[in-house]
Amino acid sequence: MTDWQPTATMETLRQRARLLSLIRAFFDGAGALEVDVPVLADTGVTDLHIDCLQTRVNGRVQYLQSSPEYYMKRLLAAGSGSIYFLGRAFRDGESGRRHNHEFTLLEWYRQGWDEHQLMAELASLVTSLEPAWDVEKHRYTDLFKRATGLDPHSAPLADIRDCASSLADTRFHGDERSTCLDLIFSLAVEPSLPQGLVLVHDYPACQAALARLGRDEDGNPVARRFEAFLNRMELANGYFELTDPAEQRRRFEADLALRKAAGKPPVPCDEYLLSALEAGLPPCAGVALGVDRLLMQWLGLGDIRDVLPFAPAEGGHD
Amino acid sequence: MANYSTNEFRSGLKVMLDGDPCSIVENEFVKPGKGQAFNRVRLRNLKTGRVWERTFKSGDSLEGADVTDLDMQYLYTDGEFWHFMEPDTFEQHQADKNTVGDAAQWLKEQDTVVVTLYNGAPLSVMPPNHVELEIVDTDPGLKGDTAQGGTKPATLATGAVVKVPLFLNIGDVVRVDTRTGEYLSRA
Numbered sequence: 001m002t003d004w005q006p007t008a009t010m011e012t013l014r015q016r017a018r019l020l021s022l023i024r025a026f027f028d029g030a031g032a033l034e035v036d037v038p039v040l041a042d043t044g045v046t047d048l049h050i051d052c053l054q055t056r057v058n059g060r061v062q063y064l065q066s067s068p069e070y071y072m073k074r075l076l077a078a079g080s081g082s083i084y085f086l087g088r089a090f091r092d093g094e095s096g097r098r099h100n101h102e103f104t105l106l107e108w109y110r111q112g113w114d115e116h117q118l119m120a121e122l123a124s125l126v127t128s129l130e131p132a133w134d135v136e137k138h139r140y141t142d143l144f145k146r147a148t149g150l151d152p153h154s155a156p157l158a159d160i161r162d163c164a165s166s167l168a169d170t171r172f173h174g175d176e177r178s179t180c181l182d183l184i185f186s187l188a189v190e191p192s193l194p195q196g197l198v199l200v201h202d203y204p205a206c207q208a209a210l211a212r213l214g215r216d217e218d219g220n221p222v223a224r225r226f227e228a229f230l231n232r233m234e235l236a237n238g239y240f241e242l243t244d245p246a247e248q249r250r251r252f253e254a255d256l257a258l259r260k261a262a263g264k265p266p267v268p269c270d271e272y273l274l275s276a277l278e279a280g281l282p283p284c285a286g287v288a289l290g291v292d293r294l295l296m297q298w299l300g301l302g303d304i305r306d307v308l309p310f311a312p313a314e315g316g317h318d
Numbered sequence: 319m320a321n322y323s324t325n326e327f328r329s330g331l332k333v334m335l336d337g338d339p340c341s342i343v344e345n346e347f348v349k350p351g352k353g354q355a356f357n358r359v360r361l362r363n364l365k366t367g368r369v370w371e372r373t374f375k376s377g378d379s380l381e382g383a384d385v386t387d388l389d390m391q392y393l394y395t396d397g398e399f400w401h402f403m404e405p406d407t408f409e410q411h412q413a414d415k416n417t418v419g420d421a422a423q424w425l426k427e428q429d430t431v432v433v434t435l436y437n438g439a440p441l442s443v444m445p446p447n448h449v450e451l452e453i454v455d456t457d458p459g460l461k462g463d464t465a466q467g468g469t470k471p472a473t474l475a476t477g478a479v480v481k482v483p484l485f486l487n488i489g490d491v492v493r494v495d496t497r498t499g500e501y502l503s504r505a
Contacts, residue, residue: 049354093325093376094355096347168356168373182353183373190350209352237352 007311012299016307019129019295023086023106026125032082032108037071039064039088043270046255047209048262051092053101063267064090067288068107069210070273073241076109076284077276084108086291097303098233100311104291111284115211115226115240118285119199122228122236126197129298133230134196139216140203144181147189152181152204153220160184178206193232201226210251211239228289230297238287245277319382324357324374332364332385335372339364339383339436347376364434364441385441390433392425400425402433402440413440421445423478424496445496450505451475452491456482469501 008016024034044052044063053064065071068085075083089105110118123135144152148163157177164180165172167187172180181204202216208223216222224240242248252269259266295307305311322333327345334340340361349355355376362369364385374380390402390411399412400422411433415422417440424445425431432444456472469481472492480494482501491505 047352049349049352094347094349095325099347099349169370170372170374179354179375182350183356186348186350186356187373207352234350
């Protein structure tokens with residue numbers, strides 16, 4: 001008989017419901033408005049490494065959103081003030097112990113804040129669930145140097161590539177800096193992080209995505225981006241948001257050029273977002289947090305399937 | 319052979335890596351931040367038995383390996399080769415010492431074993447988990463010593479030497495776990 005049973009236990013599902021209600025209570029008490037924006041849109045993301053699922057609605061191609069970011073920024077530009085979203089997001093090709101192609105995302109934007117204020121709020125949300133989790137805050141550069149001896153900003157590409165190749169037990173040729181940095185961070189820096197919540201900020205400028213650029217205290221160009229790691233598992237990614245429409249369009253186009261070079265299908269740029277930025281996105285910081293992963297750490301479970309009511313059957317994906 | 323992309327990697331999938339057939343042991347999807355996704359893969363080299371850990375960019379692919387596991391009957395050895403037969407087709411295969419490896423000490427004629435074929439030729443031989451073999455040499459048994467738990471070495475019909483309880487004698491048949499080389503019981 002086909003195994004029709006849920007993959008999470010009933011106790012886990014009760015804790016899951018409790019977590020969702022605690023998150024809502026946190027933001028309702030902190031002056032952010034819940035917005036349940038659509039998961040379907042005319043465009044996906046241009047990001048080289050995120051593939052949106054596509055479907056057809058009344059014969060027209062629609063993209064399942066990999067994050068509610070563009071809709072939320074349009075709301076901010078329309079005067080919403082600080083907002084949060086708690087719902088589903090979708091990413092094709094992402095399946096594993098820490099990934100599922102549909103997952104629950106908490107994303108929120110604070111108008112008038114920068115990334116450091118937002119990191120502090122993220123820490124207070126996470127530690128409200130488990131006060132025993134310690135919080136540490138580090139610059140990307142410092143963690144990277146401590147784990148590898150290399151400076152992610154100034155080390156020659158050849159050295160970065162050698163480091164990535166030896167960690168991966170395979171040769172990387174001609175790979176751009178960002179790919180090698182990602183690999184080194186995953187294989188060498190993440191395992192070296194302490195338990196608890198670790199906030200990592202001042203990312204290399206080549207990893208800006210939708211963050212503003214700035215300079216760190218050493219004068220290196222950095223992205224005003226941060227990530228949060230909980231018990232060495234990536235939990236959240238945030239930005240002091242880019243608000244300049246010309247720079248946004250330039251990054252979309254750079255992404256599309258990379259997609260084309262990689263043989264991936266093009267994605268239309270979100271003109272609604274660009275128009276909203278033209279009209280004026282207020283200064284804000286935003287962050288997206290994987291709720292399934294937070295639940296895994298809260299309950300001490302090692303596989304995302306254990307916290308999903310119905311995980312995809314084995315054999316579809318590892 | 320077909321090519322397999324990282325999203326088709328499963329444990330047990332046989333692929334070619336650096337010219338050798340390998341079996342995937344574990345495949346972990348790693349996706350840092352906004353970056354390139356990777357697959358951390360552990361593979362067992364089927365020639366050497368060594369386990370490799372390799373990282374692939376998600377979407378990379380490996381050529382499938384023409385590797386199949388078949389149940390075969392062990393026939394005999396002529397000293398140089400060990401001979402096996404497919405029970406359905408009666409097709410015979412011969413494997414050299416290198417291929418048979420440690421399995422040789424557990425092979426009893428007529429037993430069914432798993433022979434792994436690579437491009438149609440034997441690559442490795444896996445004996446049954448449990449075999450029953452006759453003791454051909456050991457010190458004389460000590461009557462009444464069944465409770466003491468002492469052991470002594472015994473040479474079995476296939477040449478394997480295992481530790482057996484003191485009360486067993488030449489001519490007794492014992493069950494042995496081939497994975498650990500340990501005596502299980504009297505057969």
